[in-house]
């Protein structure tokens with residue numbers, strides 16, 4: 001017989017007694033037993049000490065890295081988010097708000113890297129005058145559009161915002177050219193729509 | 198449901214709020230259980246990188262299994278049941294790949310400078326030795342001690358998630374505790390230190 005064989009069946013209930021997870025019937029039985037059994041009282045004392053030591057030791061361990069959370073949320077987000085079928089680009093006073101929304105939704109999906117390279121490769125420029133209102137500065141030499149994907153740290157939905165920097169010399173035609181390349185209509189009549197496969 | 202008060206919501210209501218496909222609610226559920234599941238996995242697999250890999254698998258399995266939760270057991274029991282299955286799978290794979298574990302002196306948070314640096318250092322050392330003692334136990338023993346002593350689950354709850362009889366749980370916790378005592382003594386941890 002192993003030396004640690006419990007002397008009483010009650011000894012195997014002492015951890016449950018210590019953590020208050022016994023049924024009421026079991027708890028009363030153990031309480032009665034402890035009044036007359038010094039071996040079980042000693043055992044209970046050890047169980048309590050071991051439990052405290054184990055809890056302290058585990059509480060002092062490092063937690064997981066934030067990468068695990070990001071990985072899980074990205075995976076489930078990819079699975080639940082259907083790719084948008086139609087994107088409307090409204091040309092009205094709040095158009096840049098819509099653009100931001102459109103770009104954000106674009107950059108949440110699989111083909112985002114493709115679109116990003118599209119923007120880099122296509123040396124198109126977006127129109128500064130639209131941002132600064134009528135009479136904004138419009139130069140003569142169009143330059144490249146710079147873009148960056150910036151992950152935002154919201155816990156629920158990891159968003160990526162596309163920041164587009166407009167060169168000061170960009171002209172309306174470059175904005176239209178870019179939208180045209182993205183598959184949007186080129187008419188100034190709004191809304192512009194782009195079908196994304 | 199008011200999205201700003203999820204922290205006060207019960208596990209069950211939170212789980213229901215995740216259906217269908219509510220990522221915000223799931224993020225709250227995730228953060229509620231992330232550390233607990235990870236610590237359980239660390240106890241079982243003794244390897245931080247592997248524990249994190251399995252944590253991702255567990256969380257994805259919870260997300261995919263939300264609709265299958267029957268409400269017959271507690272949410273925590275259901276989650277730890279999934280974690281147990283994934284841990285068993287993970288250990289099997291790791292054994293076949295012959296991966297090494299995390300060095301034990303690397304699994305603890307660094308000591309915070311409190312009011313009593315000597316006492317802090319002492320507690321840190323005791324925690325280190327205790328973690329080493331836990332790591333020397335068999336997987337069955339350290340797993341059940343984690344469930345019973347750390348998670349404070351009841352015998353029937355542990356029996357349910359490990360798929361073993363309740364009486365087996367009672368005796369296994371008892372023997373695991375005896376082994377932990379021996380192992381602590383072996384590490385030089387006395388009762389006075391605890």
Ligand SMILES: [Zn+2]
Nearest residue numbers: 008010037040
């Ligand atoms: Zn007794």
